[in-house]
Amino acid sequence: MRFHGADLNEGAYHVLLNALIEEGCFDAVNMVLGQIRMRGHESQVTHALVMKNLCKQNRLKEAEEYLRRLVNDGEEVSGHVLGVLVDAICKKDMNMFLHAGELIQEFGEAGVFSMQQAYGVWIKNLAQEGKVDGAMEFFRTKKIQEGYIPELFRYNFLLNRLLKQNRLQEVCDLLMDMKESGIVPDKVTMNAALCFFCKAGMMDVVLELYKMKSDIGLTPNSLIYNYIINTLCGDGSTDEAYGVLKNSITHGYFPGKKTFSVLADALCREGKLDKVKDLILFALDRKVMPAVSMYEKFIRALCRAERVEDGYLIHGELSRMNRHASEMTYSHLIKGFNKVSRGDIAARLLIEMQEKGHKPPRKLFKAVICCLCEMDNPEKHFVQLLEMQLSRYGPSKTIINFFMEGAGHGKRPDLAREVYEMMGRIGVAPNLDSDLVMLQCYLRNDRIADAINFFDDISKRRALGRKVYSVMVVGLCKAGKPDFAWTIMRQERKDGLLPSLQCYEELVKAYCSEKRYDDAIKVINDMEKVGRKITSFIGNVFLLHSLQSKDLYAAWARLRNVSDETPTSAMLGQLIAAFSGQIRVDSQVEDLEEVIQRCFPLDLYTYNMMLKKLSIDQIDGARQLFYRLCERGYEPNRWTYDILVHGLFKHGRIAEARLWIEEMLRQGHFPTERTKMII
Template sequence: MSKNPFKNHYHIHYVCPFIFNSSFSYHIMRTPTRKYITNKTTPFVSSLCFFYNSNSSSSKQILTNPPVSKSLFENPSSDSKEIAGSFRDWFRTSKNQTFERIFKILSIRSDDAASPKDDNDWGLGQLDIKLTESFVLEVLNYKKHDVLNCLRFFDWCGRQPYFNHTNATCLALFKILGRSKLQSLMLDLLDNFKKQRNMHRIRFNDMLVIGYALTRKVDIALKVFGKMRFHGLDLDNVGYHILLNSLVEEGCYDASNVVLEQIRRRGYEDKFTHGIMIKSLCKQGHFEDAEEYLRGLSSRIDVFPHYAFGILMDALCNNGRFSHGTMLIHEFEEMGVLPMQEACGFWIKSLVLAGKSETAYEFLKDKKSVEGYIPDVFRYNILILRLLKENRLKEVCDLLLDMKESQIVPDKVTMNAVLCFFCKAGMMDVVVDLYEDKAEFGLTPHGLVFNFVMNTLCGDGSIDEAYEMLKNSMKEGYFPGKRTFSILADALCREGKLDKVKDIIMFALKRKFIPATSAYEKFIRALCRSERVQDGYLIHEELNRLNNTPSESTYSYLICGFNRARRDDLAARLLIEMQEKGYKPSDKLFKYVVHGICEMDNPEKTFLHLLELQCSVKGYDQRIFGYFICGAGLAHRADLGRGVYDMMLRIGIVPNVISDLLMLRCYLISGKIADAVNFFDDIKRRGMPGKKVYNNMVIGLCKAKKLDFALAVLEQAKDDGIVPSLCCYEELIKLCFSGTKYDEAVLLIKEMEKIGRSISSFVGNTLLLNSLHNDNLHKAWLRLRDPSNETPSSAMLGQVIAVFSGHINSDGKAEDLEELVQKCFPLDRYSYNMIMRKLSINNIDEACRLFKCMCQKGYQPNRWTYDIIVHGLYKHGRTNEAKLWADEMLRRGYVPTECTQVYI
């Protein structure tokens, strides 16, 4: 073990499963054997220790393991197996072996049999069970969350010659489907029920009314009921009460009063009728009427609806009338119509649902100590879950021990609460141990418990273990929450385990589980970066098959991925699909796709096909044609661009200025200078070219290194009264200097001043750089200088050129030279580098001072900044200082230039 026990330290934020929006944070220390220890665990497990030591006789009746000693709980990580084992034995008490065998047989899916039904029939027949209504109801209630196997068992029972389904068994199945929110399946069953009318051995119309009422289709239920009455048929007691209850639940109080009158006329009125009426009064807010109704039944114990008293308690607590609820409990207890066990249970449930868990807990403690009251498992569960939400683990621990001591058989909710308790207590080894053996005692972990375990494994770095757990769980039919799925997928992507991510995503999609958008987006992006764009496209197709529209960014990742992989045909297909989904591709994305198509072998057919498809989607839009012309230009395919331009003319679209500009650029970028000039002349014949056309022509010719043509177009622009843009002058001056045509450059600079164009940083920096190289610029400036017409700004610029050419001494301070240059044009980082380079020739100390001044003003030094200082220090023989600066330069990630490396 590491000497530092807190070397691996985690913050785990956990949302309590079963409760809404509750979080709890612990600092958990992990040992090499993954034992989770926290100083918050010991206070809670000390209660467990007390239970095992002081109640060993009762615990032996429940647990097969020997009592756990106090020393183990003082360090719960020392033997988590024993703690997990004791709870595992308690969980086993919830299993019914006969029912377990039934559901095990129902789960068999053999490929060798003619059909799975044959295996089920043969296996269930071997159990020699006697079917009765009560037995079928117990089996359906045993695993009511296992909907599929409940349906199989119900079907098998209905096919046995000695058993007929009853209203009660059908009602139980409907409740199972309703509880699982499978109303569509219930409606399908009812539709099939109608079609096979002659095969039923139970009351046909009763089942239709009951089924539609339970699915909250009360309008259809009333319609069927009306037809029954028209034909002289009638509902039985159960059917009437289910219809009445559904009408009350849907707020159809007038209709419910009519049905209530029918129940009373037929003598069906009983405690269920009274209970539904109390529910109706409470839903309408008539609490006093509900109380009087109950008091009126107090003398008739046989019809007193105990559960309706609980409904009234819930309503009172939700309205904050707690003291009144307490008074009613004592009142009805004294009447002798409400047993203490039920009264206390109702009150605990109502208090918890109203958020009064502290009051409920103290009430339970008082009743247990004074009157020996022991709640049922449902009351325990509801209180435990509320306390878990409030992170009151001490009280949760006490209640769990009370349940074990009282030998209360736990259900699935209790088991999940135990897992939640150990999660919050930081005892993850116990949680993992119980989770791995869940099949042994029939535990179905709640989704958020599973999610917490998965999140913990991912945070612990056990990515492969989390992957296997998820894969196994999905094979069993359980899918995690989208957030957990995303966490695992993200962790696998970071580890580069893309095949595993692909497996779980495809596995989930094939079962119609759609992960969060961020999960598959990250994965598709990772696949595209890893040059596995085809795999990303498979996931995209699967999402489309499930009618799940991928996001706009997903399309962008795939299109760019196919573009880089030179699969431009697929990129074009996705571009069209993207627009059909309602997304608008960016201009850049569109141009990339067209550019990629133009670079294909024999792209003409694909290029025109994409253009036709695009026009079919968006119509004849000039912007679309512009995209294609621009893409063709980027690929240096002016012929394709001209084809699109001519197509516009053929279909009657008059090109606008933007179309002309794009076509002109297409020619210039493709190096078709003669065609560009001819096209420019054609624009002039059609009318006066605008400023943008002139500017683009000048800049394009400069980039094609056609200085004479560019200067000629510049003169034409001035003759037409157009002031060229600053960018035109920058490109022309740059081209002049690269061709050593200093006189033309100086004339352009002076012309800028005449037309009111200020010297930009780019032009100024170009002057500084060329002045440092030689004095040709200074000579040209002197030749073309006119002292009689020289402006102060021009004189200042000439002085700067003289200084950097070496004709004026610059041994002064850095601030003076900086101020001189700043008077001519705005300074940027490149300007400071040039000034520093000039200072480093004769005064390296001033260059270093300027470096600090530059940093103080917010300019970030780059490779050239450091290289100037290092080079200057070496040239001045200050080797030690130069090495320090060179080390700093390397730490910043910059490598010295070849000229500087000579000195190192």
């Protein structure tokens, strides 16, 4: 260019000079620098490039002298020159950090040029070397003394360093400082800060920043929305989470399926079902398909809230999208419709459930059929369900037995009998289970004559086993017909069969309920003759009735001379006497336990009976027994607490009783009406 008579202008010379410095062409740098000075182009830019050149060559002493010379000569100098020098000194040697700080202080006090850039460089280097406290202190001091406000990237740098050290309160303070100074943090830094606040559980700060997002230029991304919503749900702040989600949708963000499900699940748990419905509509409007599991949780929540019709509508939407509900969801819907006496819809769902590959349990079948039996025109609904079941899935003895059992529980043994007789017509021979179910249907509905006739009919078709006898005896006892039961059981003995323990237990219970204690004792005698031991159930029944009346002891006293007492029955007699108040119990709790243990195995009910006995006249012993049963591994139930509380009130130990009531309530139990009357 020079040969052609052209020359560079001032800007071009400085661009060339900077390029040569960057490439390390230091000889050429000096030549170009001479040309700049010769042509009178020297300026603040030149000074800065000279400083850069000296620092790049690690000629820091010369660089410092150059700066001082410029200042002394009254040259116009940019603060950038000092910033370049300070940066170079800090990077060269940690030992020179102190000197860099001295230069900052010296020139800052001199006030010969703007220190904005130099202060920023010093703060950056302090923070980079792990001196974050020093950087923050320097920043605060200069702000107060000189009104110093760092550039945005310096703020962001400080924020990131504070976040790395988890100094979240200082991050919050710095963000507020930026807001006051009218400086908006960049998106990346702000989102990172929100993430840290969420993880630390500082949701009050997060929400405050979120509310100020327009003031501070915050534009959260989808990750931040997810973080905020998840954290708020974890804190139980579902309303705030719901508001954030609606706002995120307005701004074009839709949370991930997991976050959506977390919020919907939390709202379901709190019963805020209308908001869940709104969420689903938001999703569908934007053609977003929430997870099937979320739909199902919503349906179950609606059923629990007795909004089963709404749940059914959601179920219909799910089916239209070719998404299949789980077995649990079907169960909730069916139980919900049973509860509102809509057995017809429950029956429809029962069939649909099987079409989707699920196998309804016996209990569900029974519940639906019971509901149908309670509707208007039950025969019609019952037959319709039975016909649909048989036409779709064919005859099954198990399912047919379910129908019979359901009809029995629904107080329609006549329908059960029709199904039983139908079995032969469709080529399905009734099995033993069918006979037992039919027998139970009659007994459960007090159709005693029909039960006896059917029992005789069974005996003509098959050899009677213990199962049939047990069903008959137990059923008669529960129907309040212990004499019939005793006759059947004696027939069982004649047939060479040993009656089940349940037969003996129910007979004893039935006779005691009618206060026919002589007959109950005869059952005990028969039980011992066949080698059966006294069970906890029978022992507890005798203890209960001994506490309620002296009649059981009187019957025992009448019969013991004419019966062959065994050591066990003799021990039982002593217990009856003790619990009836015929003999005083002065022994220790451990001794009473041992006596009962020799007679029959103890359970929690036994301990409650012991507690009731001791609470009458040995309240301290009752309290000791409470602790002992806990040590034995038993978990006190409502009756355990209530017996002790009642006894304490009866003995006038009011303050102590109230403490036990507090403990009772903490365990989720409530006093009985009997105890409430004396509180």
